[in-house]
Each structure stands twice: as C-alpha cells, then as structure tokens.
Amino acid sequence: MNLEGLINKYYDQLNDNDLHIIGYISQNIELSKDKTVTEIAKYCNVSPSTIIRTTKKLGFSGYSEFRYFLKEEADRLKEIKVPNNQYFNSSVLLKDVQETIKLFDEDKSLENIYKLFLESKNIFAYGTGYGQNLMLKEFSRCLLNNSIYLNIIPSKTELELISQLITPNDLLIVASLSGKIESIDSLIKSIVVKKVPTISVTVFSRNDLAYLANYNLYYQVTNLNKISQLNNSSFCTLNLVLSLLYEGFTNYVNENQRH
The missing domain is CATH 1.10.10.10 (Winged helix-like DNA-binding domain superfamily/Winged helix DNA-binding domain)
Known part of the structure; x- marks a missing residue:
C-alpha cells in the first residue's frame, strides 16, 4: 500500500x-x-x-x-512518474470538469441548499478521507467571506460526539469519493433519523451516502492511473464543485441583499 x-x-x-x-x-x-x-x-x-x-x-x-x-x-x-507531457491526456480531465459543471448547473436543489447555509444554527462538514478534508477546509475558508462558519469534523471520534449533539436546526455536509460509508454508516443514519438536513458530495453514482442525504452534489471522476488505482482528477473536480457552490451561494446572497 x-x-x-x-x-x-x-x-x-x-x-x-x-x-x-x-x-x-x-x-x-x-x-x-x-x-x-x-x-x-x-x-x-x-x-x-x-x-x-x-x-x-x-x-x-x-x-x-x-x-x-x-x-x-x-x-x-x-x-x-511520466517524464514527458505527451502522455498526459488533458481531454479526460477537461471532460471531467465539463461534466461536473453540467451536473451542478442541472441541480434543482441549490436554492434550498443556499437557504440552509443562511438559516442553519451550526454547519458541520466531514470528509471521509484526507484529501476530502483538505478540500472542505478550503471551502470553509471561502465561506468566511460571507460570515458563514463551517465546523470541520476532523475524525470519526468527533463525528460520534457531534451525532449526539446535532439538531434539526443544524446542517451536515459529508464529502466522499465513492460514497461508501461502511465505517460511519450507523452514525450518518442516526443523524438522518434526527431530521438533520444532510448534504452529500460524491462522485456521480448511486451510492449509500447519496441515498441517505437530503441533498446530493456530484462531481465527475475518471480513473486515470491504472498502476496505483488512484483517481488523479478527484480532488480537482471535488474542489471545483465546492467552488461552484461557494460562487453560487455568494451570488444568491448578493441578489437577495438587493431586494
């Protein structure tokens, strides 16, 4: 490994x-x-x-x-390590980016999500892996520009604690690559049962996390590296969908302030 x-x-x-x-x-x-x-x-x-x-x-x-x-x-x-850029297939990454933007543009629940950002008492975010957690931290930094504080849950231990304290007036965002959540399945279910609004951020697929969540944000990933079995573009498009969410929310706030 x-x-x-x-x-x-x-x-x-x-x-x-x-x-x-x-x-x-x-x-x-x-x-x-x-x-x-x-x-x-x-x-x-x-x-x-x-x-x-x-x-x-x-x-x-x-x-x-x-x-x-x-x-x-x-x-x-x-x-x-590839010594020459001739082996880099930029068209694959470009397609992932285009598909991620398309998935976001076609999402009909975005306004509800923006309202939750404004109305929720506390907003929590959990990444199922190291990279997902890093992307959420960057998203959290951006949200501060709109005076929104995103509480990053650093590990499963803290998620267990939050699952006991979180209320329907709060909001939970969970970012994952595959959406497979065996290790935290019971915790997410206990939070959902409490009627806590939940947003999943996963690759575009049918998956357990998306099934449990109230709202689903998707990003496109193509597996580029057959040697390491890593999804090299995953962080790029995950970061993209969170950036689109931030930009959309900012525009929503600005628009409502004019009325």
Whole structure:
C-alpha cells in the first residue's frame, strides 16, 4: 500500500499534528527518506517522539520501518512518474470538469441548499478521507467571506460526539469519493433519523451516502492511473464543485441583499 492509501486507511486515528507531519513528508518524500527522526522532527517543529507515534498510527513498528517504507515509496514514484507531457491526456480531465459543471448547473436543489447555509444554527462538514478534508477546509475558508462558519469534523471520534449533539436546526455536509460509508454508516443514519438536513458530495453514482442525504452534489471522476488505482482528477473536480457552490451561494446572497 502506498502512502496515500495508508493515510486514508488510518485517517480516523490521525489528529491535526499527525496530518501536519504526514502532509510535510508526503510533499517531500525524496528529502525525507534519508533523514533521521530528529531531522524530520525539526522540519515539522515537533518532538521526535511525536514523529514515532505518528508512524505507529500508520501501522509501522517505529520510524526505522517507516523510513524503509519511504525509500520504497520514492522508488515507486520514480517508476510511475511520466517524464514527458505527451502522455498526459488533458481531454479526460477537461471532460471531467465539463461534466461536473453540467451536473451542478442541472441541480434543482441549490436554492434550498443556499437557504440552509443562511438559516442553519451550526454547519458541520466531514470528509471521509484526507484529501476530502483538505478540500472542505478550503471551502470553509471561502465561506468566511460571507460570515458563514463551517465546523470541520476532523475524525470519526468527533463525528460520534457531534451525532449526539446535532439538531434539526443544524446542517451536515459529508464529502466522499465513492460514497461508501461502511465505517460511519450507523452514525450518518442516526443523524438522518434526527431530521438533520444532510448534504452529500460524491462522485456521480448511486451510492449509500447519496441515498441517505437530503441533498446530493456530484462531481465527475475518471480513473486515470491504472498502476496505483488512484483517481488523479478527484480532488480537482471535488474542489471545483465546492467552488461552484461557494460562487453560487455568494451570488444568491448578493441578489437577495438587493431586494
């Protein structure tokens, strides 16, 4: 399993410190693979023991085993890295973007969603993976321009707590790639049963999350990488649909202020 796969597998066990450390390492694998735990700790501005705890959360016995994994990961990335842009099929990504925009434009529930942003007492958002969480954080930053505060739920533990406290006057947004939610299925159902308005953000497909949610936002993804089985365009189009949602909401607010 590659590093991104490990992050998604153990995501619910990772706190903000862990994600900060892993984020640095994932962006600097070539540099990190030859560094000691003390050197990595210095780069991340944390203690060596914190680094070791993070690696153990990812299933390693300690930093030595993790560093060996990083060396293999660096070699793997070199093998699949395409040295020439002639192999990049921009038409596939362009199609994903066009389809995502089309899905958004055809959505008849957007005005109801915009109203929920304005009327909800609290707005919560949960991403089922590391990348989804990052996109939601950017969306949260944008919403602040309209004085809307989006509470990002960092892990399953906090989602369990929120599921007990959330009310029908609140709003929950859940972003996922596949919409498969086995690990949080019971939590989402308990929230839905409480009549809490729920918005799913998933790839365009029939999926469990979309079935449970009151409103569905979709984005298009084409699997480009047959080697790693990663959806390389997923974050691009997920970010796009959230950007469209923010722009639409901003226009809705401005329009209503004129009347």
